[in-house]
Amino acid sequence: MGGLQKKKYERGSATNYITRNKARKKLQLSLPDFRRLCILKGIYPHEPKHKKKVNKGSTAPRTFYLLKDIRFLLHEPIVGKFREYKVFVRKLKKAYGKTEWSSVERLKENKPAYKLDHIIKERYPSFIDALRDIDDALCMCFLFSTFARTGKCHVQTIQLCRRLTVEWMNYVIASRALKKVQLHTHPTDVDYRVMATFTEFYTTLLGFINFRLYHSLNLLYPPKLDVKAESELKEENDDDYAMNSESYLEKLSALSASLARVVSTAEEDEAELDQFPVDGEDMANMEAREKEQKQEEAQKKLFEGLKFFLNREVPRESLAFLIRCFGGEVSWDKSVCIGSTYEVKDETITHQIVDRPNIDKQYINRYYIQPQWVYDCVNAKIILPVEDYFLGVTLPPHLSPFVEEKDGDYVPPEKLKIMALQRGEKPAHEQEDEEEEEEEDEEEEEEEEEDDNEEEGDDGEEAEEKNLKKMEEQRSQVKVTAGKVKVENPARLEQEEKAEEKRLAIMMMKKKEKYLYDKIMFGKKRKVREANKLAAKRKAHDDAEKSKKKARK
């Protein structure tokens, strides 16, 4: 056999991966710089299929990057900027050490800066791709916008985050794109540099997305308040101070005024799309889609015509955002925040949102409700009855809109109730329910009693038989007893047969498939068990409540 001997680990997957340290050396970057680059460029380690092969026979734990990714990083212009920055820092330190203030100033003026536009375009070649990653970006920006301004990151970053989030919320209001909400709770050694790098990237991304979104709605991008609203605000505040950027942002973040459009159109007549029914099959689909669209439209106008007033103890931004998203009008106390549009005394207010057990001065022609009502209405897509949400009332549970129950899952009864309401069924009065239940209970009790009687009867018969047997045994040792005719249920037999067939077939499964099958079946069983458990718990809870009620009566 001729030819050179093939060496190990010089072909195949071993050459496709590179360890992190090697990658770092190849790029000639320090670890923090490498980390920053990876974050900005969205490069992440890959888990090779055969780790030992890639690791050249070693089993040491290492992180691997794709070699192609690293090669791709080699040509990134930002790497050069990183190096420039490093040099800049060194020069600056030197200048400080020598107390050459003029050169310090000059260096600071020439501080290298980089732009991330091209990276965003490269990572998200289309707008849809960018939208896919927006959840993390939003979370991060919202987090940073809550940071204290004396903290560990730059004030500019915090301000930028705040601006972007406010812009985003304004967009959502303008487009009425909100669908679901949930309030949730769950209760640090954190490397802020990592988070800051992510934020740097996300702010740029969010800025571009906001720009595009605003333009898709014909809104001015650095968002401007509507001319009318602006003039009103100006009149109010003319004496106080000029409209500088900070206060303008605050006004925007008040979320109470609509935004200015590029082309001011008061009422956009949405041309109804012509519909082309294609096939008989598609007709059903079309109808379903149409219905869905109508529902969405209805949901968008959920709070239209309602006028809300927020008490000072409720979370203003969240509620104002929601109510405005669904077309309602909202205001709050003047001292809470800038941008309130009407006072408490306004007679046209329909709902006042209060989060305290009782309130002193109540107006007659409005509902006083707890904030959860707004959230639940949005999730249910209908105006829920306000009775359950009055002041001091124990609230019904707040359910997550993101849980989609499949068959067999446990569905909380509250959800069933809401679903019934959505279908347009009138909720039966609870009292009636209770009465019915009581009746049922009584019936059950009666049945049980009957059962008891029967059992007693059975017992009596059995006793008689035993006596007879004893007597017979006494009479003669050998006996012939009449055989019992086994009644065979053909359907049941068939079922059993089938079950056995299945069992036998399962015995013949291959090891791999058997394992998978067992796993699937285990998961299914566990689900059923959990659903049962929840249902049982719920029942126990309800029973306890009922008994409490009875005791009170």
Add this chain to the structure above:
Amino acid sequence: MEESSSSSTRSAAQTHKIKEKEPQKGGKKRTKAEEEEEEELFNFKSKSTEEEEEDEDLSDSEDSIFSGLEDSGSDEDDDDEELSDDGDEEGLDDGELKLEQTQQIGIETKKETEETGETEETEGGRTEKAKQEDEYVHDSSDEEDIRNTVGNVPMEWYRDFPHIGYNLDGKKIYKPIRNKDELDDFLDKMDNPDYWRTVPDKQTGSDVVLSDEQVQLVNRLQRGQFGDANFNEYEPQVEFFSRDVMLHPVTNRPADKRSFIPSLIEKEKVSKLVHAIKMGWIKPRRVEDDSRGRYYDLWANEDSSILARHKMHLPAPKIPLPGHQESYNPPTGVPRALWEQQDPCDRKLPFVPRKFSSLRQVPAFSRFIHERFERCLDLYLCPRQRKMRVNVNPEDLIPKLPKPKDLQPFPTTQSLVYRGHSGLVRSISVSPSGQWLASGSDDGSVRFWEVCSSRCLKTVQVGGAVKSVAWNPNPSVCLLAVALDSVVLILSPSLADRQVVLSSERLLSAPQEADANEGAGPVTWSETEGEELNHGIRLKIQHPKAVQQVSWHAKGDYVASVMPDHSSNLQVLIHQLSRRRSQNPFRKNKGLVQCVSFHPVRPYFFVGTQRSVRIYNLVKQEMTKKLQANSKWISQHGDHVICGSYDCRLSWFDLDLSTKPYKMLRHHKKAVRGVAYHRLYPLFASASDDGTVIVCHGTVYNDLLQNPLIVPVKVLRGHEITHDLGVLDVTFHPTQPWVFSSGADATIRLFT
């Protein structure tokens, strides 16, 4: 102050100059007199004389303006020194000193008007007498010129002299006669109303009475005001050097030479900067790039070119959305105690669902930062791998097998139970006719049963736990081999018709020839007598070690016995009944032999060890194949061997194919104790410690391309598990599709 004072002096000087010019222009003899000036000005400093000259040359220049002032200043200096000396000696207080000084100045200023005239006069006096007289005519003062010429010396030097100095002519100036004593002085003070304005003149020693104007001047100066009462110090300032480009230059001064010649130092500096810029040490000031942070439509022209990277891209999984449990007001709560008991890795939720009665009680989400940080770490640090999620219907995984109904006949129900043994039944065997069943048990008995009626016809006490029983497969003889302890017994149960019994008698009694060379073998043959003979025990073959199993050859003349032993090669013995001879077929020990078996048709001998099954060809006397399977129980039928093992597995071999098992069946939950093939039907059964007998259908097709079909058809239950032992042996009926099983519960069961 300085400026204003200078300006004041200037203005004063200007006025004086104007006065001065008149006589200059009046008499033009000035130029002639220039030569003598040096001699003449002995009284002044040389500097003042120069300035005097300049004064004459440039009447308009500033220097000339200061000239008069200068000489008055020089006078003042003299006076100052005098005064200070006086102060030292006489101990005058400051107030007086000042007063004196001011008086002096006052006098001087008064004199100034005359001064120039005087100098002119002196000049004139020296050169032309006539002119001097003329000047005196014009002089308004009637005082004598008693100018002292002592110069700038302290006047106390003249204290002891009668004179005080010398006049211009060199004559002594005598001190005025002062005969005033203190009393006179006092009286003078009281009487004289001008006493307060009387000042002694140091130069002449006489008293001078100041005029009203002079007193006013002194007062103004004392208040820090300008000497000239008419001077307005707050005149609007005239800016000569303003930013406006003027038509005419402010000064007439010609430009310096250095302003035309490039500076060397500057050149050096510039060249250094140029070099630094060239080398890139100094960068031009960056143009403020405000495009950063400015947004535009990045996706304006979306190119759908997808890079190869995007194909390899594995998007990070999204964070799951919050469910009911995360709600601030969840439908049901979870007890916190339970959650705390669990390990952090066992917990289903990383938090305890908590219920708040109202929204205002909900605290801030303290873990928000931490959660986001962990997400960040996941995004850039966590290795990603594409995992295919199996989304299959579990029903699809179950193989499609032919229905057991179609594969009938096979045993399905338990029809008979043979009771009678008191210990666990280790082994059973069916007679070739299918009428009788023999069983050996730990209670030391061998029982013979009629199959159809489940009656025990005969019980033979053999005096030891029976390990194995085997019915002679030859239908023309009726013999049973029984293994117990270290003995193999040959029983003749006489449960057949006379012919058969006789033929078996003949087989046992016929040959006696081998006796001669028997002594050397490890085995002793002996015939039984007495009671044992009555029970039907005909032969006793004594082995050196405990016998585990016996197995007949198909023709019924040979019987093999197994004595498992690690150390010796004497594990398997083959006995020939007709010649009463025993032989050890193997010279070497190749593992612990578990069981042996003869092929029902072909001349093959199977030896099962713990690791493998060896197949020996009895005709060629060689090993033909070695099957890789650990085995305890072997059963074969035609081309196929099945092996059961203690590790719950049943391996099915095809002798034509490889040495590896064609199929491994893991039906049993516990060790497989026995396996059996049916002679006629394509059935095999396995018995296990889990108390079940599993009957399988194994079809082999004549067409070689079609894979053999192995289908489990029935799981037979009935035996109870006692002492962790279930079914110990299984065997098929020779003709019917029935299966017998013996168990640890001391019963034998028939499934039909």
